[in-house]
Amino acid sequence: MSERQSAVPEIDVGYVAGLARLDLTEEETAQFQKQLGDILAFVDTLSSLEVEGVEPTAHPAPILDCFREDETDKSLTREQFLRNAPDTAMDQVRVPKVVDS
Amino acid sequence: MNLASTSIATLRRMLLAGETTPREIVESVGTAISAQNETIGGYLSSDFERALVDAEAADIARPLGGIPIALKDNINVEDHPCSCASRFLEGGYLSPYDATVSARLKEAGAVLYGRTNLDEFAMGSSTENSALQQTRNPHDHDRIPGGSSGGSAAVVASDMAVAALGSDTGGSIRQPASHCGVVGLKPSYGRVSRYGLVAFASSLDQIGPLTKTVEDSALLLQAIAGGDKRDSTCLDVEVPDYTAGLQQGVSGMKLGVPREYFADEGLDPAVRVRIQEALGKLEAEGAELIEISLPSTSFAVATYYILAPAEASSNLSRYDGVRYGNRVDNGEGVIAMYRGSRARGFGPEVKRRIILGTYVLSSGYSGKYYLRAQKARTLIQQEYQQAFQRVDALVGPVSPTPARRIGEFADTPLQDYLADIYTISANLAGICGLSVPCGTVEREGRELPVGLQILGPHLAEGVILRVGRAWEMIRDAE
Numbered sequence: 001m002s003e004r005q006s007a008v009p010e011i012d013v014g015y016v017a018g019l020a021r022l023d024l025t026e027e028e029t030a031q032f033q034k035q036l037g038d039i040l041a042f043v044d045t046l047s048s049l050e051v052e053g054v055e056p057t058a059h060p061a062p063i064l065d066c067f068r069e070d071e072t073d074k075s076l077t078r079e080q081f082l083r084n085a086p087d088t089a090m091d092q093v094r095v096p097k098v099v100d101s
Numbered sequence: 102m103n104l105a106s107t108s109i110a111t112l113r114r115m116l117l118a119g120e121t122t123p124r125e126i127v128e129s130v131g132t133a134i135s136a137q138n139e140t141i142g143g144y145l146s147s148d149f150e151r152a153l154v155d156a157e158a159a160d161i162a163r164p165l166g167g168i169p170i171a172l173k174d175n176i177n178v179e180d181h182p183c184s185c186a187s188r189f190l191e192g193g194y195l196s197p198y199d200a201t202v203s204a205r206l207k208e209a210g211a212v213l214y215g216r217t218n219l220d221e222f223a224m225g226s227s228t229e230n231s232a233l234q235q236t237r238n239p240h241d242h243d244r245i246p247g248g249s250s251g252g253s254a255a256v257v258a259s260d261m262a263v264a265a266l267g268s269d270t271g272g273s274i275r276q277p278a279s280h281c282g283v284v285g286l287k288p289s290y291g292r293v294s295r296y297g298l299v300a301f302a303s304s305l306d307q308i309g310p311l312t313k314t315v316e317d318s319a320l321l322l323q324a325i326a327g328g329d330k331r332d333s334t335c336l337d338v339e340v341p342d343y344t345a346g347l348q349q350g351v352s353g354m355k356l357g358v359p360r361e362y363f364a365d366e367g368l369d370p371a372v373r374v375r376i377q378e379a380l381g382k383l384e385a386e387g388a389e390l391i392e393i394s395l396p397s398t399s400f401a402v403a404t405y406y407i408l409a410p411a412e413a414s415s416n417l418s419r420y421d422g423v424r425y426g427n428r429v430d431n432g433e434g435v436i437a438m439y440r441g442s443r444a445r446g447f448g449p450e451v452k453r454r455i456i457l458g459t460y461v462l463s464s465g466y467s468g469k470y471y472l473r474a475q476k477a478r479t480l481i482q483q484e485y486q487q488a489f490q491r492v493d494a495l496v497g498p499v500s501p502t503p504a505r506r507i508g509e510f511a512d513t514p515l516q517d518y519l520a521d522i523y524t525i526s527a528n529l530a531g532i533c534g535l536s537v538p539c540g541t542v543e544r545e546g547r548e549l550p551v552g553l554q555i556l557g558p559h560l561a562e563g564v565i566l567r568v569g570r571a572w573e574m575i576r577d578a579e
Contacts, residue, residue, distance in 0.1 A: 011460050020414060020459040021421070021436070022452060023444035031512075032453055038515050039457060043403040046473055049480070056475030057482060059304035059334065060531025060559075061291035066333035080197040084425035095423055096435045 104129035123156035123167030143256035152214035163210030186231035189446030200297020217252030247277030254281035272524025279499035279552025290531035294329035302412035319343035352387030357492035407474035414458025499552035
């Protein structure tokens with residue numbers, strides 16, 4: 001058994017949640033730490049699969065590049081776009097402060 | 102007469118013969134919803150008045166003229182809600198545009214009536230992950246309907262809908278169809294446009310029908326299939342006539358039986374018996390059964406639970422509380438707003454998958470997990486290609502067990518993931534799959550449906566529909 005197979009995968013749930021812009025409660029962090037540890041130990045079974053020389057598949061359609069004429073087409077009106085926005089001002093989406101003053 | 106218990110094909114004959122009207126059909130569906138939805142919980146919302154207006158305007162000369170179709174609440178219809186069963190989009194979000202499938206159904210004359218429940222953002226196989234509502238299996242209300250298209254399966258099974266659309270990323274049409282006793286089709290990757298389907302895992306997602314009969318499945322696929330300039334992965338190739346060869350039977354067909362599916366110790370013995378009986382009857386009708394080996398089957402679930410969360414973590418980054426959805430702003434700036442909105446908006450399963458996906462894509466781990474899984478995916482795809490050089494289709498179970506009890510795996514999500522073993526590789530390989538009802542098994546005094554799965558090569562929907570129809574004819578003749 002290789003070293004990789006025997007090692008239990010480590011995940012720091014709090015850190016990764018931060019990367020994903022997700023606040024977790026302490027209870028969630030503890031619960032996910034256990035559940036995701038189990039899931040990672042399971043998906044680690046892939047370590048034993050021989051994939052030397054195999055090309056990766058990104059998606060299964062026999063299609064690579066798609067081109068179209070560079071022409072404008074119908075799109076949403078400003079009203080349609082803004083209708084679902086949580087906060088708007090002057091026909092634009094408004095967000096909280098982005099840069100510290 | 103509850104017209105909602107009738108097939109599309111029969112209703113179309115009745116409409117054209119003047120025996121019913123689009124209005125009567127919608128009224129029948131509405132009555133069934135009023136009587137049953139409180140118990141079954143298959144619909145998140147349904148607008149009877151709007152459906153009546155659309156029914157009055159329906160052109161019955163069109164292929165689906167006057168037929169009400171329910172849509173999973175992750176498929177956009179202009180001015181209809183689209184919650185994805187998530188707190189993030191609950192209460193107020195109205196779609197600004199039609200998904201391509203919605204536009205095509207409207208063009209075919211269908212009335213889009215009712216939004217069905219799902220696992221939040223289609224992540225799950227029980228519909229328990231809906232943040233908004235529990236859907237119950239019509240055959241036993243203490244059991245799950247399956248998922249993630251559990252609402253669509255339950256409303257068709259309980260005759261609250263004539264037919265519905267769902268989406269299938271790892272079995273989310275076929276498995277609930279199996280658990281509820283209806284027909285569910287996952288078309289091949291590239292057969293149906295996903296434009297306007299809320300993205301979960303873009304290299305795996307497909308939209309497909311949940312119906313009462315195989316013929317209805319063919320009729321709905323006919324209406325939604327075909328190239329779309331708004332989805333570059335949707336193939337611009339000819340769409341065959343899916344009803345033309347439906348009645349040809351299985352005589353002379355070669356049907357592969359994957360050895361690994363039956364060697365799996367998780368396969369419930371009573372389910373195994375039902376499937377083997379069905380295979381025996383297909384053989385008696387003249388099909389040749391050929392044992393096939395798919396050695397990578399045991400790696401499929403692990404491969405999927407790397408690739409699907411990775412894609413989901415990317416796709417769901419759009420839910421930031423800026424352009425749509427529910428915002429939580431504590432006054433501490435935009436980053437805190439993102440974090441707070443996502444913390445409140447997403448349920449536990451969605452959070453788990455975002456964290457898992459972020460982790461397997463993160464620096465230092467993407468080679469170990471993501472790239473390796475993409476290579477495993479190639480092997481799985483190649484095994485199917487080799488199998489389909491020898492056989493026309495593969496046959497086996499949809500799910501290792503009948504519907505489990507609600508709440509059974511509440512704290513052990515991995516247990517639920519493992520139950521996806523027979524459905525998941527079709528999504529990884531991009532091939533098509535059909536679930537057709539195949540008898541029942543008894544659990545605690547209740548008869549629970551079992552589904553027979555038929556898998557076909559890429560774009561061979563006509564083949565699996567033909568096998569499915571052949572099975573229906575055998576079953577109905579008994």
